[in-house]
Amino acid sequence: MTGDTMRGAARAVLVGPWSARTWQACAHLLAGFPLGLLTCFTVVLLGGVTTGLLVTFAPALVTLAALLWCVRGYTALQRDRFATLLGVVIDPPAHCREEPGRVRRLLAEAAEPGTWRQFCYHLLAGPLGVVGFVVTTVLWTVSTMCALVSCYAWALPADSAFGRHLHTPSMVIELTVGGLLVFHLAPFVTVGLAAADTWLARTLLGPTDIDRLRSQLVSVTQSRNAVLAAADAERSRIERDLHDGTQQRLTALAINLGIARQTLPDLSGPAREVIEQAHEETKQVIAELRGFVRGLHPAVLSDRGLDAALSGVVARSPVRVRLSVDVSERPSPTVESVAYFVVSEALTNISKHAEVGAAEVTVARNGATLRLVIADAGRGGADEGGGTGLRGLTHRVASVGGSFRCDSPVGGGTTIEVELPCES
Template identity: 45%
Template sequence: MTAVLRALSSPRAWQATFHVVAGMFLGATTGAVIWGAGVLWWAAVLSLVEGPTGYWMLPVLYVAVAVLGPLAVPPCVQFFSALQRERFRVLHGVEIAAPKHDSGTGWRRAFRPWTTGSTWRQFAYHLLAPVLGGLGGVVVVLCWAAPLLVLLWADGVTGPWNFLWFGGAAVLLLAAPWVARGIASADTAAARRLLGRDHADELAERVESLARSRADLVAAADTERRRIERDLHDGVQQRLVSLALNLGMARAAFTDQPPEVLEVIAAAHDEATVALAELRDFVRGLHPAVLDDRGLDAALSGVVARAPLPVRLHVDVARRCSPSIEAIAYFAVSEALTNVAKHAQASRAEVVAERVGDRLIVTVTDDGRGGASVDSTGTGLRGLAQRAAAVDGSLTVVSPLGGPTTVTVYVPCE
């Protein structure tokens, strides 16, 4: 019993009550505007359909209302929704995230809200708010005020029925905290559904953020490869050249030394030279500097030139793509040509890189024996397919037995 009495003075009950009562007034105001606008618009449309009569300004007015009404309502709806969300935040401590509004230009932008579900859901809330919200508000106020009302109303009433009235009023008062909280909860549930984001909105946003972070990761990995390439170029490679140079000079200068000494110097010199060549190949495989300096055409020329079979190259990329996209295209061609040389037994190959709209399409075709696939062991195509997929691109291999084989890379290039 004490719990029930304590509930009467609990902050939550009063908070819910204020919230519901505020909702009643706010809903009545916003609802009046929305309903009023709806009625006006409907009247204007009906008048136009029926055939307007009277003063010539009237049809103009009808047309203006019929056309401008739908333009004016969405901003109103959004403003009212913001007010309602503010009511939930301040009076009820509930955060409701606003749905995203598409931005566009001109007429598209003006009518766009009517094509989205969220506008209609908000519209529904404001249409229902004066009815259901008002009803809820009245019920809550009645519950709290029941004893007072009975006192006022039962002034002249005598007899046994009095107890019934007072009893009922007491029950209503005791129930008031729960009624208020119940109605506030129902209001909250409705607002979350109608004023907040729906599942699709949230998913869309999540997809967008995932795509962005994935692209960032790809770019970060690329930047890292560039940094390592640069560090090796400026550091180890220079030192190694210097070392080989000194050994070379020693080898040329100390010809009068005993044969054992000369042998050691010669061996060290040769080792240093081999190490340089290996490091050069490794660094180029990491990231070809010419790709950044001169773009895809120049870098692919280098790859094609190094291929141990005749390769025809055609590059038509008027505007350069982003560095990570160029890198994917470059390594795809490099890997595909390596595979052609290793496995295809082809006599010639062709590389075509073209920009079509906002896509970069790269194909590598050979006249070999076919039978290759992305999953073929010993090929780096799988990794490249994953890299392409990471930027919303794709890498496909079409390779029937007997050939020919075509590796196609589609990547976005904005």
């Protein structure tokens, strides 16, 4: 042990009885005595009554509700005790899953592991409070009395129960030195007991690591959904701006060029050729812009849903497509947008690479899942790394927590299966 270490230990021993941390720990342990007895008595009483009334369902539900209410309240009181007296913040326990109906919600909360962990802490709070109170009281009281024995030794009886003469100088010195030693070691015991109580409370009253990870996952999912919703809203805005602004002006330009082309017969050959070329290029740009706008976020998708939007995609596809849409309840706009994108891109890939004249698209909702199947009997061999666009589809599906599977043996056609969570 180095000199610095020894000096640090000596300083900790000398300063320990006067540090704020020591007195906070003492106050924490002393406050835990009445609160621990109260919580332990209550949960034992209500727990026993609830168990005894299980044979009669309704009274048991009443006492179970009272027990859970007490557990929640006592957990809040204990968390306040740690925060106020020790400055230790214990995160709230994980909430139970939401269930419809009061009885089902009550039973769900009673079945939660977090509820039973809190129950166990409150059962232990009584014995722990007694131990902390007794150890703290005895250590500080006895050590203080022994350290100050020289001040009142004259009032003590001459002989003790152990046969020692209390009025001799050697006995007074022994008691004083022993009292001072215990007085300076008591802070370590007190702080240690408070630390053990803190560890137990974090373990039983707070969320577990799994609960924290689940909470983080929920937060990340909500953030992801917010980003996707913002992106969809921005795509819709761009689609409206292009449709109502740029596309309308280009259409007016094409009309004016068409009128000029038809009503100006006296133009020279080069001028007429320029007007005709501009007219044709303008019409081509309008057609390309319409296709681009439809790919962003078609208005029909927002207004009428997947059935109408995909019917338009199938009608424009150069491949003959048999479409089946069975969506009794519309999913969220984000999921609808992803489903529309997947089907559109898949049909585009089929027309470019499958070398087949027909395909089949099936869209169906089953509970909380929207399932898409796009199949063709083409040449197969589709690969995510082969430039077929499958990688983009995979990423788009994964952005909403969906699953993507592509079965494409060479010469055996291609089947794409996508499952999207409708609650995303």
